[in-house]
Amino acid sequence: MMVSQSGSGLDYTRVVTLNHTAAFLVESVIQKDFTEEDLIDLLVEKYDVARDVAAKDVQALVGTLLKEGLVEKQE
16 A cells, blocks of 8 residues: 655545555665666566566556656656
8 A cells, every 4th residue: 555645744535555566566666766667577577477468567557656646757
């Protein structure tokens, strides 16, 4: 579970529940800069899934995290 920070406190109305795989990815890159490719690599290495399947899953996860303000996209 991840809770969005709003201003100076936590916003408990904005909670994102993560499945085991998503939690693994988030925990693997917490407090680090990362790319979608990094997350795809982690999925492929740990779960031996096809790269295109991993890419779709990562895109969905990153989309959710961006939408909820839990990560920021850097240019």
